[in-house]
Amino acid sequence: MRFLHTSDWHLGRSFHREDLLQAQAAFADHLVETVRAERVDCVLVSGDVYDRALPAVDAVRLCDQTLARLVGLGARVVLIAGNHDSMHRLGFGSSLMDAAGVHLRTDFARVGEPVVLDGTAIYGVPYLEPELLRHDWELDERSHTAALTEAMCRVRADAAGRARSVVLSHAFVTGGEAAPETSDSERDISVGGSSNVPVSVFDGIDYVALGHLHGRQALTDRVRYSGSPLAYSFSEERHRKGSWLVDLHDGGMEAAFVEAPVPRRLARLRGRLEDLLSDPRHEGVEDRWLQVTLTDARRPSAAMERLRRRFPHTLVLGFEPEEGPGEDTRTWTERVKGRSELEVAGDFVAEVTDGPADGTERDLLHRAFEHCRIKEARA
Template identity: 45%
Template sequence: MRILHTSDWHIGRTFHGHSTLDALRGVLEALTEQVRTHDVDLVIVAGDVFDSATPSAGCYPLLTDTLAAFRDAGATVVVTSGNHDSAARLGFQAGLLRDGIHVLTDTQQVGTPITLSDEHGPVHVYGIPYLEPALVRHQWPGVRTQAAALGHAMDLVRADLAARGGRSVAIAHCFAAGVAPTPSLERDIQQGGLDVVPLQTFDGVDYMALGHIHGRQQLAPHIRYAGAPLHYSFGEGDKPRGSWLVDIDAQGFGEATWLELPVPRRLVTLTASLEDLLADERFAADEAAWVCAQYTDTLPQRDPLRRLQARFPHCASVVHLPEQQEHDDARTYVQRVRAAQTDRELIEAFLVHVRAGEGATERESDLLRDLLDEQALAEAHA
């Protein structure tokens, strides 16, 4: 049996104020082509289908069109909910979906599989929606953490599988021990403490399809994250986008192959002085990319975003990142203020403090001298 594992579509997410719906639609069309080209039997979407618990109206057609396209390409589809989804909203029409499309959001159904068959017999697919401990502890007494919730869910899976026999695939949306999270997107992850799920929790199934991490990860040959199909932050810019093509043979897990997805627009982070960013030819190849510009000038510059967008129309973020300077004066700001003997020395101490060590320029020194002289003259005649 051939499985395509994807996750974390985040339909409706914006990128620095820009809609991603059109870009995501193109990527999901490419994903559909993967299903068709590789004769996929089962598509797994491991949570975070939507980016919000209250997605806008424009998000629903993209989901329904994509799921229908998967089915038309010949695949059964199993979708689970993630922490960004509203399980109720995502699953409300589960009973009305066409045959072969399954949206699993009900915790009471954990341990009850969707069963498919191939020439080697049955393959049981167990979908586990995102488990919020506070919402399931009344159903599963004693559960206080996500690790405990996943442990209980997998106990239900293993018990059912022991009775049925056959090969198995499970789906979960969680932070598993051993992963390296990508920056900024997994904003709900707690890397330490009780929300980390030990790998042994997933023992007993032939393939574990995980969601929640936005970069691909292999925790064991049969335990993997597919990551998001689209880049949603500059921190992910160098991470490949794609899906796992998983083969289940007569004995269970066979192999997994990474299938690349197209990147609608590259993401780059450029670091240089503002003048170089605006004029240097080494950045010419990046003019059509999404750009995060980090300008290294000592002092903040006037209107940098507007100026940069004249060269980089898709410059979405500007960060002032002054180069570190070494100073002979190791005194603290408070020490410099206390040591100041004149108003000019007091102002100079303030400028050095707020400008990362850069004091007044020659022109600013002239202005300060004139202003302080005028003030002294006015006080003398008061």
């Protein structure tokens, strides 16, 4: 059997207000072409198909078209719900779609019912919220480990007499050969109890296709995260995005990573504004989406506009001034003591711009304070 393991599509998501639907459509094209070129038997989608429980119409349309194209190539699709998905909305029509070769597994009650392809049993274990399961499954504790351990007991009860087994799961799994790498775009799932699940929960399974973490990683040779197909935070600047192409046979398992297209690379810059605008070393990132942190002692005026003249795709601007030898360490109470309203307001203007208030600005501030005093006097 040849599988293509992918996850965390997050269809409908934007990147700092940049619409990603076209980039997600380009990934869908890449996915379909990979399935065709590599003669993939089954596509495994390990959750977070959509970015929110009630997805946008365009996101639903893209998902529908992608699944239809995959089935049109003769591939089967097994897809589970992630913590961003609504298991009820995503699972609508699952019984009918089974007949078409798209197997939606969003109901925790069905974790022990596999999709069987050429002797390989594929078990879809959707995101398990412990609080919703502990009564039905009589869990001893409120944790993701308890929930997934019970799910795997049900999987093993069915898999015992089968030749090969594959599990899809959406969870935060730890252990194995390397500590899992997280990113800023992943939603915290610890609210539903302790989130960490040991990799040993999946012992004995021939391949485990994980979703939730957005960086590709192999916890063991047989337990892997594919990661998201696109970067969804600047913390993923150095990620390689794509899917795992997995061959599962009687002699063992082989996996190769298939890289996905990158719509626009990311970079993070830090420094004083004038240095960033003039330094030739930054020529290589002028066409990238940027997160910029300015370290000027005072906040430069029109910083974003000036940055975008050189770096037109700057999306995020932060300000972390470097401490200078003459920095004022007094508290705000000490700084404003005995000073007039106009002087304090003038200090604010100087703090958030590149210099003190000019005559026009001081006149505007003066008139504003006068207006306030008159209004209070008339109250």
